[in-house]
Each structure stands twice: as structure tokens, then as C-alpha cells.
Amino acid sequence: MYILRETRALQGCIRESILVRRKMAEYDFTCEIIQFEISSERKPVEEFLSRLQLSYDPDVNYTVAVKQGGAIAATGSLAGNIVKCVGVSPEFQGSSLTNTVISRLEMEAYYRGIDHLFLYSKPKNQRVFMDLGFSVVGEYPGEVVLLEKPGGRIDEWTAGISHHKRGTHSISLVMNCNPFTLGHRYLAEKAAEAAAATGEVVHLFVVYEDKSLFPRDVRFQLVKDGTADLSNVTVHSGGPYIISSATFPTYFIRDPGDAVRAHAGLDLHIFGSRIAPALGIDRRMVGEEPYCPVTRAYNRAMEDILPRYNIIVEEIPRLAIGTMAVSASAVRDLIRDERLKEVEALVPASTWEYLNSEDAGPVIEKIKKENRRH
Amino acid sequence: MNLIRTGKSGTLESSDVMITVRNNPANKIEIKLKSIVEKGFGNHIRSFVESVLEEMMVVSAIVDIDDRSALDCVIRARLETALHRAAGITVFNWEEIQ
Numbered sequence: 411m412y413i414l415r416e417t418r419a420l421q422g423c424i425r426e427s428i429l430v431r432r433k434m435a436e437y438d439f440t441c442e443i444i445q446f447e448i449s450s451e452r453k454p455v456e457e458f459l460s461r462l463q464l465s466y467d468p469d470v471n472y473t474v475a476v477k478q479g480g481a482i483a484a485t486g487s488l489a490g491n492i493v494k495c496v497g498v499s500p501e502f503q504g505s506s507l508t509n510t511v512i513s514r515l516e517m518e519a520y521y522r523g524i525d526h527l528f529l530y531s532k533p534k535n536q537r538v539f540m541d542l543g544f545s546v547v548g549e550y551p552g553e554v555v556l557l558e559k560p561g562g563r564i565d566e567w568t569a570g571i572s573h574h575k576r577g578t579h580s581i582s583l584v585m586n587c588n589p590f591t592l593g594h595r596y597l598a599e600k601a602a603e604a605a606a607a608t609g610e611v612v613h614l615f616v617v618y619e620d621k622s623l624f625p626r627d628v629r630f631q632l633v634k635d636g637t638a639d640l641s642n643v644t645v646h647s648g649g650p651y652i653i654s655s656a657t658f659p660t661y662f663i664r665d666p667g668d669a670v671r672a673h674a675g676l677d678l679h680i681f682g683s684r685i686a687p688a689l690g691i692d693r694r695m696v697g698e699e700p701y702c703p704v705t706r707a708y709n710r711a712m713e714d715i716l717p718r719y720n721i722i723v724e725e726i727p728r729l730a731i732g733t734m735a736v737s738a739s740a741v742r743d744l745i746r747d748e749r750l751k752e753v754e755a756l757v758p759a760s761t762w763e764y765l766n767s768e769d770a771g772p773v774i775e776k777i778k779k780e781n782r783r784h
Numbered sequence: 785m786n787l788i789r790t791g792k793s794g795t796l797e798s799s800d801v802m803i804t805v806r807n808n809p810a811n812k813i814e815i816k817l818k819s820i821v822e823k824g825f826g827n828h829i830r831s832f833v834e835s836v837l838e839e840m841m842v843v844s845a846i847v848d849i850d851d852r853s854a855l856d857c858v859i860r861a862r863l864e865t866a867l868h869r870a871a872g873i874t875v876f877n878w879e880e881i882q
Contacts, residue, residue: 506797506798509795509796509797509798509852510795510796510797512796513794513795513796513797513802516792516796516802517792517795520790520792525790525792525804525806541820542796542850543796543802543818543848543850560804560816560848561816561818561848562816
């Protein structure tokens, strides 16, 4: 039996390897790294992708191309932990050039210390990538699918937080807290009160992505300190699945373009289908957004999508002190204008203490130099 | 052999296999196999991988396998390399490796 199996495998293998050798010899493929900083190397990739109705993303930092006689037959890129701009020329579809491209990208990512990859695909192409070990994180039906590799990481992640689940009713909050202000505190209190009335709990997620002026660990710690007295509030890290550069890449860019709608939708579909069930979440509270158009678009999408997963969305008016709506961006503006003293009225004691500590020095310097949304 | 980081080796080309190993917090062996010859050889590949792990004295690992119909000798080579990388071993003891 064993011998028979081996023989069959061997036959299959010989046949396969002959095919590969024929493929490589007949078509004379080579796989190259593209020096995308050089326009004579970048141009052909751009043109190749545009023929496939794809664009060459400006934030890619590694590109490979399979070429035949100097012409591109297939290409793919990495932008951090995201696989992007994968395309195969129609005449070579079926000759598994996607495998070559993904293999190269995956090993390069590995050597860069990235062991978790994401990839966006049109729903009709997702099978190709699932055959290569990717699995679906979430889908914005008809528009875009987010896949990850190793497959099933999101299940491991939700399993890791699911011991915080208390029944099938609970309230969730998602905040970046850059930094934690009385506005965030007000929202957390509102949620804690509402939950306490029916014996429920609050799950507060802090955005994990480290792209804000206040570093990730600081933001997380200030939320923990600032809500420590609210006994039914659990603070979680949003991990790679809530408003991350994978689920919502455009959140971290200022321009509220068309992509925001799709990305916001994707993020919310993942929240509704994967995260909410793991923790028994059936309500999401969110602060009204008077300033930032991206956050406002996200709130609108929330009202549209989450009810489909039986999650009630409640928008809470902003806390105002005097005539000023309390927000993290208002705090950063005051810091930028050298009016740090006025910040004391807008933040809890724990945040105020941090802002006056030595650790905050470099962060405050950074705020003064930059003008960023989040 | 202790896995201190993720180890990866191989390609997704036909007749090859891409193997990723990492430590398992649950302290056991967990094999996630995806193979184009799953139907005919899935069980064989799983038990073969288990036997190599045992040989290498690995008791806790999550092993992700993307198999494109690789022969056992190829699977062994890719797995041993991935394990060495995961264990942070850069000097190979060729006599010990069978």
C-alpha cells in the first residue's frame, strides 16, 4: 500500500516537474526584484498593472515581477504586511505564476520579520489566494474581501478574548484615544451606566495600530488608568482586526476618498461577523463626530452595516466644556499652540499627569512639528 | 528543540511545499495541512510530519503546511529548515540530521 502510494506520488511529481520545467524552458520565465525607485523599472510595472485595471500603490516597499524576454508576465508587491498589486497577464493565467509571485513575497516578508500577511481581493478572485493558504477575515459583499495568512489567525485572536464574554448582551466602544480625554471618559461613563442598568458589561477596544502621535502603549495605558474606577468596563487591544492598517487603511490617511466607504464597510463587517459574536456584543456606542470627515463617514457606515448583525448603534453627543467640544484633536491643537495649561480642563488627571511627565516630552515635540488627523 | 520565533521555508511552486512553524501556547503539536493531494495523501503527510517532529524532538508547535504535492524527502527538507530557523539555529549539525 505504502509503495503504491509512493509510486503514485512519484508519477504525479515527475509529471508535474516535467510540466514546470517545460513551463520555465518554453516560456523562459525569470523572477526579478523591481527597483521601484528607478522610474525606468517602475514604469513597466505601472503600465502592466494599468492594463489589468489595477494601480501601482505608492506605498509599496517591495516588488517582484516574473518576466519573459524582458516583458512582465506577472507581478506582486508588499506594503508592510499587506500583499498588494498582484496581477498576472491574461495569456499566462493558469500557469501558476501567482504561486511564484506569492512565494517570493511571503519569503521576503518572513525575512523582514513579518509573519502575518493580509491581502485584499475582489470576491471573484479570492479562490486563487485561498488555494495558496490564505483565509477570509471578512468581506464587504460584492466589493472587497480581506484575506490573511496564516489562515485562521482571526479565530485564534477572538478565541483569546472570548473568556471576557458575559452573556449575549454587552456594549462596545472603539477608540483611538490620541490621547485619552474627558470626552472619551464621558462616553465610557455613559456606556458603563447604560450597561450597569441591565447588569451588562462594556468592552472598550483601543486601536492597536501604532500610527498616531501618542504611542500605542501610552494610549492603551491612559485608557486603562482613566477607566480603572469603572468596574464593568474591560479594556481590550483592538489587535490587527479593528481599525487597523489591514481592516481600514484609509483611516490613517487624511483624504476621505472613495476608498473610505469600502474600507469602513469592510472593518464593520469584520466587527459584526467575527468580533461581536465572540464577546456577545449587541450594542456599539460612538461619539458624534463634528470635525473629521473620515470618522464621520465611518459613523454613517456603522449605522448602515451593524444593524444587519443585530447590533444597535447609538451616537452620543460630544461632551462640551463651555462652547468647546472636547476632543483629542482639540487637545493636540492646544499643545501645538503652546497652550498646554488649557489642556488640564479637557483631560482626566491620569492623562494630565502623563502630559507633564518627562516621557511626554518627545511626543509633545512631535505634535508641535506635525499636523496630522489621528 | 525549542521554537523561539516563526520559521518558514519552501515555496508554493508545484512539487514543493511551504512550511511555517511557530511555538504553540497550548503546548502540543498542531498540524494545519492544506494540500492539493489531501484526498489521497493527507493522512500520510500528517503522520510523516509528526514523525519528523518527533525525530527533531519538537513537542510544541503549530505547523502550517501549504503542500503542492511534494515528495516526502522535500517535505522533510523544508520542515527541517523551517524548524532550524524557528529555533534560531544557524549552524547545522549534519551528522545529527538524518
